[in-house]
Amino acid sequence: MSTPLPRPSYAAVLRVPHARRTFAAALVGRLSYGTVSLALMLSLTRSTGSYAVAGLVMALFGAMGVLLSPYRATLVDRHGPRRALLPMALLYAALLCVLAAACRRPGTPEAVLAVLAALAGACPPPLGPTMRAVWAELLPDRALLQRAYSLDGVAEELLFVSGPLLVGAVVAVAPPTAGVVLSAVLVAVGTLAFVTSATTAALRPAGREKGEDAVPGGGATGQARALLQPVVVAAGVGVSVSAVDLLVVAYAGERGLGDGAVAWVLAALSVGSAVGGLANGAVAWTSPTRARLPFFAAGLGLCLAAAGLAPGLGTLLPAVMCAGLFVAPALTTAYLIADESAAPGFRVRAGTWCNTAVNAGSSAGAAAVGLLVERLPLPVCFALSGAVAAAAALVPGPVSRRRSRARRARRPRPPRHESRAGRASGRP
Helix, strand or coil: CCCCCCCCCHHHHHCCCCHHHHHHHHHHHHHHHHHHHHHHHHHHHHHHCCHHHHHHHHHHHHHHHHHHHHHHHHHHHHHCHHHHHHHHHHHHHHHHHHHHHHHHCCCCCHHHHHHHHHHHHCCCCCHHHHHHHHHHHHCCCHHHHHHHHHHHHHHHHHHHHHHHHHHHHHHCCCCCHHHHHHHHHHHHHHHHHHHCCCHHHHCCCCHHHHHHHCCCCCHHHHHHHHHHHHHHHHHHHHHHHHHHHHHHHHHHHHHCCCHHHHHHHHHHHHHHHHHHHHHHHHCCCCCCHHHHHHHHHHHHHHHHHHHCCCCCHHHHHHHHHHHHCCHHHHHHHHHHHHHHHCCHHHHHHHHHHHHHHHHHHHHHHHHHHHHHCCCCCHHHHHHHHHHHHHHHCCCCCCCCHHHHHHHHHCCCCCHHHHHHHHHHCCCC
16 A cells, blocks of 8 residues: 655645755845845936936836846746856846946936846846746646745745845945845846756756747647636736735825825735735645636736725725735746646746736736826726736636547547547546
8 A cells, every 4th residue: 555645735845855945046046136126226216316217217127127038938948047047147147237337427328227227137037937947847746836836926925025125224324236236146146056956957958949849739829828828817917916006005195194004005915915825825726727717816806896995094904915815826826827838848938928927917007007097086996907807817728629539538439539539538
């Protein structure tokens, strides 16, 4: 009789050989992404004396990161993490240091700052998607992988909360450019430790042919169909969550609550997301991931719509926290589906498409809400931001051909056809 496996847990995930060292190294590098935005914005504002110029340069920095992220992920899939990530990280760190020096130098032309920011934005290594691909290689058990992805998502959430706090501590004793240099050091050190870990070697480079052709479901078209649902939901979550930031500011201003109330509400969103992510990872789900994803997206949308009806801070806080409960589970499930749908040479790219969708949705959501909040009542704006996530829940997943073949296989057929159906009805 076989020995029963222990129940999957977060401790079991971290007990996997070398997992803690690899995960910690990836988190150090990813902390750079939590510190760089605020540090760079403060540096640009002090250098140019213009919020408009600083905003434009930051927009270029962010846009280049979003637009080129699939190409950077392709390099990782084709050449492996060790050959692709470290050159990206070192180039990115060097450009950040050059940009910091340019901000420190009086009279640096704004065009130079914009070019340097655009070049730096093109280079950040995709540490998050690569770490999730490493988890998928280390943990063939799907229940353990679900917990690993949930732990990864919650940790990332905390990085983007603690990153600005770290920059605040730095700028209290040093110029803002020190925060930019700190971001460069974090990404260089973290990536070096990550790529030299024994577990990172589990990701084998696929090469051009494998990465492009070994795609389930009939080539690139089948891969695109498989990724449509998680990518659209990730974008919808990005739109809705980014809208909350500005909507809460407008809500507090309308009621004279002050900036302290805004901080509490946004903290409630992050706490809700962390709790939801940990709970989602701990549940032994019986339903498939593609069935859970619309539920999480719809739950986020409904909670945000209800938050717009809150009469005061006492009801807004729990409403936003409830919305946060669905954020990390939705993103974690989207990443799981992307991994399930990806061919061996496409894993980093599949996760990166979801990551890119979140970032692109966040940018679009902030821009759209900025236009709407001055033209429509706040409850309507909350409802519209929630409707985006709810609408994303309506995107169907791909129809499984294998499942339909399995149904046909149950019908009585001549022996030749039954044998063929039996092969087709294997586990996808």
